[in-house]
Amino acid sequence: MNTRMSFPGAVALLLACSAFGDTQVKMEDLPDAVQRTVREQSQGGSIRGLAKEVENGKTFYEAELKMNGRNRDVLIDPAGKVVEIEEEVALDSLPAAARAGLEKQVGKGKIAGVESITKDNAIVAYEAKIKKSGKTSEVKVGLDGSVIK
16 A cells, blocks of 8 residues: 655645644643743643644744633743733623623524633633534624624
8 A cells, every 4th residue: 555645645734734733742842931831820720731833923832721620721922921811711700891792792692601811911802602503603802892803
């Protein structure tokens, strides 16, 4: 059996994999600064997974954590700076305007989960998974409830 791949086939496979941009990695594969940040961010919790991702030509690392029974994803730059944190939160903990904005987008659907999005130590938005008519989608709103594309 011939297991060699043609050049066009190899290019197609490479493009398909790079389109997703995420590669699972191990702690020892991370730059030292990123390892330190992951250790700091995961104190009191557990690491569920680590990934290297490329967005718009820039490399980032994502630590998927479990903290106090909730999922928390931390996006880290190669220098070890936390770029963004997405953390599971209860819908009733949202500011009234953000909650109303999400509920308006849901209509007759159901909110399956909500995450806060933190940048520079401040919550900047909320993202909800919505189930409607058997389909799952996401919607993001600002603190004032306005939809963020």
